[in-house]
Amino acid sequence: AQSVTxxxxxxxxxxxxxxxxxxxxxxxxPPYLFWYxxxxxxxxxxxxxxxxxxxxxKGINGFEAEFKKSETSFHLTKPSAHMxxxxxxxxxxxxxxxxxxxxxxxxxxxxxxx
Amino acid sequence: xAVISQKxxxxxxxxxxxxxxxxxxxxxxxxxxxxRQQPGQxxxxxxxxxxxxxxxxxxxxxxxxxPISRPNLTFSTLTVSNMSPEDSSIYLCSAxxxxxxxxxxxxxxxxx
Numbered sequence: 230a231q232s233v234t235x236x237x238x239x240x241x242x243x244x245x246x247x248x249x250x251x252x253x254x255x256x257x258x259p260p261y262l263f264w265y266x267x268x269x270x271x272x273x274x275x276x277x278x279x280x281x282x283x284x285x286x287k288g289i290n291g292f293e294a295e296f297k298k299s300e301t302s303f304h305l306t307k308p309s310a311h312m313x314x315x316x317x318x319x320x321x322x323x324x325x326x327x328x329x330x331x332x333x334x335x336x337x338x339x340x341x342x343x
Numbered sequence: 344x345a346v347i348s349q350k351x352x353x354x355x356x357x358x359x360x361x362x363x364x365x366x367x368x369x370x371x372x373x374x375x376x377x378x379r380q381q382p383g384q385x386x387x388x389x390x391x392x393x394x395x396x397x398x399x400x401x402x403x404x405x406x407x408x409x410p411i412s413r414p415n416l417t418f419s420t421l422t423v424s425n426m427s428p429e430d431s432s433i434y435l436c437s438a439x440x441x442x443x444x445x446x447x448x449x450x451x452x453x454x455x
Contacts, residue, residue: 273446280442329374329439333386
């Protein structure tokens with residue numbers, strides 16, 4: 230069985246500050262992990278993914294995430310927040326056994342303060 | 344990557360009616376999925392749309408309420424039947440390419 234927990238449904242940061250969005254997972258098989266972003270009234274866009282290669286994954290728009298098996302975490306970071314980063318962020322897990330069903334976290338709404 | 348389009352983008356419907364949402368992928372894909380995103384909530388998988396056979400539904404979702412078709416490797420439809428206000432949600436289609444899913448823009452449904 231798989232599950233995803235995103236700590237903090239709302240996160241506020243100042244423009245230029247570090248962004249840290251937390252994601253912890255549970256999986257009975259080696260997981261594939263994903264971060265998606267959803268801008269208002271839009272679909273989901275893939276930011277980055279972990280598929281058992283490098284544990285530090287770099288994505289689009291300056292985001293990166295580190296897979297830590299010992300902590301069962303896949304936190305999303307960006308060194309310097311921009312106003313355009315304000316959106317909803319979803320972490321998702323998928324089993325690496327050939328099933329592509331995703332389990333999504335509850336989402337974190339990021340607010341960037343001027 | 345795959346580009347996915349959905350029709351309609353939004354609709355307002357009356358209670359008791361049905362709405363069919365179309366999902367078109369610009370390339371052949373193995374797996375297609377339908378999700379529901381209720382207001383302020385995360386995404387919940389409704390079903391996996393199987394080409395040439397009946398869809399596989401997740402717990403809490405049934406074929407009578409959400410019939411799904413997938414006649415080929417690039418197209419699928421989801422029908423929301425006998426709608427009630429509780430069905431007001433965003434419905435998203437996704438397609439699996441390699442080891443990731445690509446999402447459509449969603450259909451925003453409001454049921455009055």
